[in-house]
Amino acid sequence: MLKGQQTRLAGKLVVISGAARGVGRATALACAAEGADLVLLDVCTDLPGVPYALGTAGQLEHTGTLCRDRGASVLTAEADVRDSAAVRDAVASAIERYGRIDALVNNAGIAAPSGKPVHAITEDEWSLMLDVDLTGAWRLIREVATTMSAQRSGSIVNIASTAGLVGYRHFAGYVAAKHGLIGLTKAAALDYAPMRVRVNAVCPGNIRDTVEGEGRMLREIARALDVPADEHVATFTQSQPMNRLVEPEDVAGAVVFLASDDSTQVTGSVLTVDGGFTAH
Numbered sequence: 001m002l003k004g005q006q007t008r009l010a011g012k013l014v015v016i017s018g019a020a021r022g023v024g025r026a027t028a029l030a031c032a033a034e035g036a037d038l039v040l041l042d043v044c045t046d047l048p049g050v051p052y053a054l055g056t057a058g059q060l061e062h063t064g065t066l067c068r069d070r071g072a073s074v075l076t077a078e079a080d081v082r083d084s085a086a087v088r089d090a091v092a093s094a095i096e097r098y099g100r101i102d103a104l105v106n107n108a109g110i111a112a113p114s115g116k117p118v119h120a121i122t123e124d125e126w127s128l129m130l131d132v133d134l135t136g137a138w139r140l141i142r143e144v145a146t147t148m149s150a151q152r153s154g155s156i157v158n159i160a161s162t163a164g165l166v167g168y169r170h171f172a173g174y175v176a177a178k179h180g181l182i183g184l185t186k187a188a189a190l191d192y193a194p195m196r197v198r199v200n201a202v203c204p205g206n207i208r209d210t211v212e213g214e215g216r217m218l219r220e221i222a223r224a225l226d227v228p229a230d231e232h233v234a235t236f237t238q239s240q241p242m243n244r245l246v247e248p249e250d251v252a253g254a255v256v257f258l259a260s261d262d263s264t265q266v267t268g269s270v271l272t273v274d275g276g277f278t279a280h
């Protein structure tokens, strides 16, 4: 840990999926700044059926370097959350190296294939969306649950979306997956409460794609809706009570709170980070 650093996660080991860029990178940096050590996962390759580039090995390593600069010990692993064996191996490496897992952040996600009404979605498109955005989180929870239960402590944070609370036109697969993730959050919270393992969801609104975070989901959502990104941002900002996009760091702050001992009685909750969008 570096001198003068915050210490809300000191001594804790945090596993983050989708950590190559965007919200995953911002969350990793925030956790490192709070004293955590990190295991960072990402698919690090493009996926057939996802119509945009995903995170790269170089981006994942860059996140790791930035976290080490903040004093964290970091293990990076290339793992597709659709691949049970890869997920199992990554979690096993985390336990072998650090001997414990204090928090899991299920952040990996895709926004597309989207952009069409329900009847036009193919079986493959539907399955892909649910496999990454919902089942991927379940696979990681399955792998950490035994360790966390034995420790009688742990915090799982699922990055859902306002799309887990309300519908969005032409995003049925994403909306269904994120609603499912909130259901999984509540059910898992009940399963593991007796073992003092907490499970919560964070629901961000539209997040700004930052240069330093290299995120690109907002751009891809606009593309799926066939509108220019600037127009999408302007429309969304107008309908958002706080009148600005969510920053990746806003989401990271909520994750740090839920991963830390500041929230020891918080479980099964759904925390919106949406500038009031779903308060309408």
Ligand SMILES: NC(=O)c1ccc[n+]([C@@H]2O[C@H](COP(=O)([O-])OP(=O)(O)OC[C@H]3O[C@@H](n4cnc5c(N)ncnc54)[C@H](O)[C@@H]3O)[C@@H](O)[C@H]2O)c1
Residues within 6 Å of the ligand: 017, 018, 019, 020, 021, 022, 023, 024, 041, 042, 043, 044, 045, 054, 055, 056, 079, 080, 081, 082, 106, 107, 108, 109, 110, 111, 132, 136, 159, 160, 161, 162, 203, 204, 205, 206, 207, 208, 214, 215, 216, 217, 218
């Ligand atoms: N950007 C937004 O406006 C927004 C809003 C609400 C919720 N979210 C959610 O926040 C999370 C992060 O989104 P982001 O904006 O940083 O997006 P992003 O596309 O910039 O980053 C997502 C990361 O997840 C990784 N990933 C994708 N599929 C994977 C897989 N199968 N296995 C492992 N890693 C995989 C990607 O490689 C990428 O590095 C997602 O779950 C997303 O649904 C985003």
